[in-house]
Amino acid sequence: MSTKADTKNHILDVAEKHFARDGFAGTSLRAIIKESKVNVAAIAYHFGNKEDLYKAVTERFAMPVVVEQLKRLRSVNANDSSTLEDVLAAFYEPPLKLIKKMGKKGETLSMFLGRAQTEPEPVYSLVDSHYAACRDEFIEAIKRFVPDLSEAEYQWRFEFMLSLIVCFLTRHKPVKARYSKELEWSPEDVSATLSSFCLAGMRDMKVKV
């Protein structure tokens, strides 16, 4: 055991946990190597520098999520009887499904995915470069179902749609802690909840900005 792939994934696991909890700037490589019990140089050997490590953590799961979102969206686009709700489900379900599938490890991934969206530079640029294409394509889809708005109105609709899932990903744990109940959830139900919250707004928001 403890061969190449093992060490790499182990470092990624621990790094993801720390980045999720403490953010990029708040995480030191020492904290990661201390917990993962590997040498500092192992990070340099396998990944490069700290930013490259963060990128590797991101690409392991975040990228596949984006790919899945776009795949789902294209299937929605291909179907004539699709609705705006289908677009929202295409956006919300992929991250939720992956998190749920990962069980206990999903909690960390959830926090990481959410926090990544609110990181300062240099992480913001990295995340944004991943999401730029995704954002554009989803905005195009929204345009089809809610036509004749200004560019700014579409931009904000996407931002608000995104902010709801970010909110769930990052606040799920604190809310659960505050409310003290063990809230079991399914990806489909949470997706439906988020959709339900913003569906009317997506259609009818009165933008005065």
Added chain:
Amino acid sequence: MSTKADTKNHILDVAEKHFARDGFAGTSLRAIIKESKVNVAAIAYHFGNKEDLYKAVTERFAMPVVVEQLKRLRSVNANDSSTLEDVLAAFYEPPLKLIKKMGKKGETLSMFLGRAQTEPEPVYSLVDSHYAACRDEFIEAIKRFVPDLSEAEYQWRFEFMLSLIVCFLTRHKPVKARYSKELEWSPEDVSATLSSFCLAGMRDMKVKV
């Protein structure tokens, strides 16, 4: 000039700018003193340690916003003909009005207020302690206008409501940059936009969580 109050406020201005852009962990005291052209010891003298400085930055504007939100909410509660929209306006308008009033400096404050809500520990606990009372009181108000839901449903309604203003505060600049247009806005209009987006969801969100 350059007496006590001047130096203190100057440090606070520069610190706010850096905390807003780089986050708490990503900001070094050296970066602050380098720009503000004061001595490192001045921070220790006026504020204490780094965390105390952050607290001071928070208390200068964030606290007054919370106070104003609660004042507005109580006036909504005292009026028999109030609606849920009034509750949302009581929540959204105070931060927006303050930011707008501050002009160019408001952009920094906007980013700071938004980022503060997504900071990792130890900032999260600090921010949460400020917002705990505010959250509880607004949730009580929502309960009056949207009765008979579970505790979890109210918690999430508040979180989503909050996430929309956080989204606006932090994304306004990037969205403007992406969209390349100079978007002028008034606090009332943005508040109305956010309200409009979430009003239906606040009432009718189907929570399956």
Added chain:
DNA sequence: GTATGATTCAATCAGTTGATTGAAGTTTTG
């Protein structure tokens, strides 16, 4: 004007940061 307190300063501390080196160990390949 001088004594008192408030403020600023340069100098320095020990600990941590990200990163690199070259040797030692391991696995894979011929």
Added chain:
DNA sequence: CAAAACTTCAATCAACTGATTGAATCATAC
């Protein structure tokens, strides 16, 4: 098995981190 490539290791680097010290400077009150 031996050579080659891959992986891990301890040791070390310079730069930066938050924080503290005691002297110097300033403003104020008497």
